[in-house]
Amino acid sequence: MPAEIYLNVAISGLLTGLVYGLMALGLSVIFGVVRVVNFAHGEMMTVAMYVAVVLFAQLGLDPLLMMLPIAALLFAVGYAMQMALINPFIARPEHSQFMLMVAVAIILVNGLLIVFGPDAQTVQTSYAFDSFAVGPVIVDATKLYAGLAAILVAAALFAFFQFAPLGKAIRACADNYTGALVVGLDVKRLYALSFGLGAACVGAAGAIIVLIVDVTPPLGPAYTLLAFIIVITGGLGSMPGALLGGILIGLTEAMAGLFFTPSAKSMFAFAILVLVLLFRPQGIMGKRLT
């Protein structure tokens, strides 16, 4: 095989990985602040994907243009979910939170099956087959747009947490819960905001990834698992870690597809996870566990 192929596949994997990273970023934000593990994460991603597919099929709206509206929709869903469903479970034992989130996940998958059936749905944009040639390297236009969009959303989120007063308040909640109560932060609302932001990441990632991937309802559980692999690989609670983990897993999957067969890609993603757990249990960018 000519050397350019490796580079082409690597770039393609990296760009897909950025979208994975954005999805995982949402999981990381939710866990880092609310300390609830969102076992319905991938299912929420597929909901966003179906919304994008329907908007494209019915109204011809481009998923990239719909990225922000879909993110806003998922934000609202996440905010409402935290307020109505999860806040009452915050003080309960972890297994009962687990059951709640798994129930939500199962309801979402089956709801999508009822509405859309089991067949794969796809989006064919006008630029689906465009590509850019950079020297000998050929980059898929859709993947390039997807990767750039993911970077944009992630950067906006980082800026929000760094500079916006509400973003700082969310960090404060994650940093010292008692301290947050002491200064009079409205912790329940900030939790809802955090879950909403995590869901918005998933919404944006879902809208973007329909450019690359066909959607079926069972994709939900697969994405939940993928998000976990990425977050644990990158380092639990680290936002840059989630992005980095996404890129790493995206690259790994792409390379596995090239050297072996595309169906072997999950095997290699898990192999990375096992290696990380063996040699750096806190994840690539995670703080050392004490």
Added chain:
Amino acid sequence: MLTVENLEVSYGDVRAVDGVSLEVAEGAIVAIVGANGAGKTTLIRTIAGMLRPARGRITLRGADITGLPSHRVCNLGVGQVAEGRQVFPSLTVLENLEMGAMLPRARNDQARNLDRVFMLFPKLAERAGQAAGTLSGGEQQMLAIGRCLMGKPDLVMFDEPSLGLAPTIVQAMLQTIRDLNREGLTCVLVEQNVAVSLKLASRAYVLENGRVTLSGTGEELLADDRVRQAYLGM
């Protein structure tokens, strides 16, 4: 200004506050004295809205605030310098102070309040960009007080502000509390240093096993034999 009537608070089966009544007059320093585990922190956290009482009433300027969530209580002007300081260790000093000013009542005065806090504690201005977790204990206590003042409180409950600080810093801390009180701040003071806190206080309560066993002016309690034996080692 603040009235507590027959307050009862439990952690599961453990009754930590067992029928406490007390009153804090506007502009006063009220000391609460008691051994470890007497229920002082529980009392303060319940007034602050962080814990729900099983029974009893808390009123602020005549209005019932029992069971209000902490963010509402704070926004009514009840601030807290909490036990263990409770700063945000990975946020910078400036960000910590900003968090004190997130209350609707204080949001618009943030710049002015920040100037005031930096005047009061110039050390905090020097360290503004530093993570709060890297400060010394005394500096963290300044930050906890400064952060509380950013919320423009009318009443501040200090829970063991001198715990773990060097004696000279303790003196400065108590002087700061006295100065703030002179400027009109109503204070509730829980202090290990019983002699000093009784001297500062216009009114004081002795708490034992969740009950008020003695109350009076600071001077009365300083002269009381039981207090002298139990808390002053005389």
